[in-house]
Amino acid sequence: ARVDKAGHRHFMSKEIAEQPTVISEAIANYVSEEARSIRLPGEGIDFRALNRLTMVACGTAYYACVTAKYWFEQLAGMPVEVDIASEFRYRQPPVTEGTAALFVSQSGETADTLAALRYCAGKADRILSVVNVAESSIARESDLALPIHAGAEIGVASTKAFTCQLTVLLLLALKAAHARGRLDDDALAERLLTLRGLPAALNQAMSIESSVETVAQRIANANDVLFLGRGMMFPLALEGALKLKEISYIHAEAYASGELKHGPIALIDEKMPVVVMAPSDALFDKTVSNMQEVMARDGKIILITDQAGAAAAGDGVWQTILMPDVNPMLAPILYAVPAQMLAYHAAVARGTDVDQPRNLAKSVTVE
Numbered sequence: 001a002r003v004d005k006a007g008h009r010h011f012m013s014k015e016i017a018e019q020p021t022v023i024s025e026a027i028a029n030y031v032s033e034e035a036r037s038i039r040l041p042g043e044g045i046d047f048r049a050l051n052r053l054t055m056v057a058c059g060t061a062y063y064a065c066v067t068a069k070y071w072f073e074q075l076a077g078m079p080v081e082v083d084i085a086s087e088f089r090y091r092q093p094p095v096t097e098g099t100a101a102l103f104v105s106q107s108g109e110t111a112d113t114l115a116a117l118r119y120c121a122g123k124a125d126r127i128l129s130v131v132n133v134a135e136s137s138i139a140r141e142s143d144l145a146l147p148i149h150a151g152a153e154i155g156v157a158s159t160k161a162f163t164c165q166l167t168v169l170l171l172l173a174l175k176a177a178h179a180r181g182r183l184d185d186d187a188l189a190e191r192l193l194t195l196r197g198l199p200a201a202l203n204q205a206m207s208i209e210s211s212v213e214t215v216a217q218r219i220a221n222a223n224d225v226l227f228l229g230r231g232m233m234f235p236l237a238l239e240g241a242l243k244l245k246e247i248s249y250i251h252a253e254a255y256a257s258g259e260l261k262h263g264p265i266a267l268i269d270e271k272m273p274v275v276v277m278a279p280s281d282a283l284f285d286k287t288v289s290n291m292q293e294v295m296a297r298d299g300k301i302i303l304i305t306d307q308a309g310a311a312a313a314g315d316g317v318w319q320t321i322l323m324p325d326v327n328p329m330l331a332p333i334l335y336a337v338p339a340q341m342l343a344y345h346a347a348v349a350r351g352t353d354v355d356q357p358r359n360l361a362k363s364v365t366v367e
């Protein structure tokens with residue numbers, strides 16, 4: 001079927017707006033009617049038989065894996081290794097007994113990811129994949145392929161596929177936590193109830209668009225933008241910087257907030273906006289100190305946070321983008337929205353080809 005822009009100026013904006021709907025579909029496909037358990041296709045996965053998870057991907061899908069590492073470690077107590085496919089495939093990494101290898105790919109055809117999968121075939125206990133295209137090579141060569149139900153994604157810069165990948169990876173981490181005795185039946189049901197509130201929270205987050213657009217116009221002339229995040233917001237900062245680079249061609253990089261003092265602080269001046277992605281979680285105080293270090297050097301902070309975070313941040317923040325409150329487990333999925341919108345509106349302000357950025361391809365099937 002031909003996919004159209006449904007009244008949007010670009011596919012990217014349509015795909016950002018679709019997220020509440022497609023994520024709700026993804027959840028419905030994995031969570032039972034009574035919302036007490038997680039159903040996987042086929043034989044599923046026996047997480048009790050596994051002692052290690054190796055996740056491999058490229059680009060945006062790689063950042064989904066980095067985020068999921070936090071969930072698998074914190075919720076399921078499972079050792080996780082994450083790697084970029086082009087590095088993993090040539091490094092000859094040992095794949096030890098009890099390892100499940102998990103490949104994340106929107107297209108299911110990325111050459112490096114497929115090669116990494118073939119490297120693991122016959123070595124790993126299980127080959128798993130999280131894909132958007134169910135008939136793809138990566139899906140076909142996996143023992144178990146988990147679809148993300150995002151629907152066709154046309155914009156080269158991935159948006160809804162990223163948040164659907166995150167949703168399916170979170171469901172897998174919850175499944176692992178339950179199987180490994182970290183969550184009992186009631187605790188799992190409670191988490192699933194929280195997760196089922198995600199589409200509504202995403203809908204609410206869509207209303208920040210005009211404030212993000214204003215901020216995006218103010219950074220559209222910057223030469224460099226720095227993104228900072230801690231904990232699960234760190235991989236999201238990496239994704240935010242990637243999105244901005246891909247479609248607006250503004251140089252951007254991301255650091256874990258705690259690494260600021262080990263290098264990037266030398267770059268801070270009034271010309272480089274610093275985007276801080278930080279819901280008011282347990283680590284927020286530390287983030288406030290990082291912001292103070294930036295502001296003391298005339299750095300301009302764009303703070304993406306909730307009400308409590310905005311209040312605690314105090315004076316001196318240049319721009320604040322106010323997000324709805326959200327359970328910390330879901331924050332990386334919700335905070336993807338302002339990251340995407342910021343890149344989108346900066347690109348529109350600069351007049352670049354949003355859906356077809358120069359030099360990039362939707363699916364990279366050659367090395």
Ligand code: G6P
Binds near residue numbers: 110
């Ligand atoms: C290309 C696309 C990215 C994507 C990456 C991995 O570089 O431009 O948006 O994240 O490939 O693609 P995959 O289909 O494996 O998720």
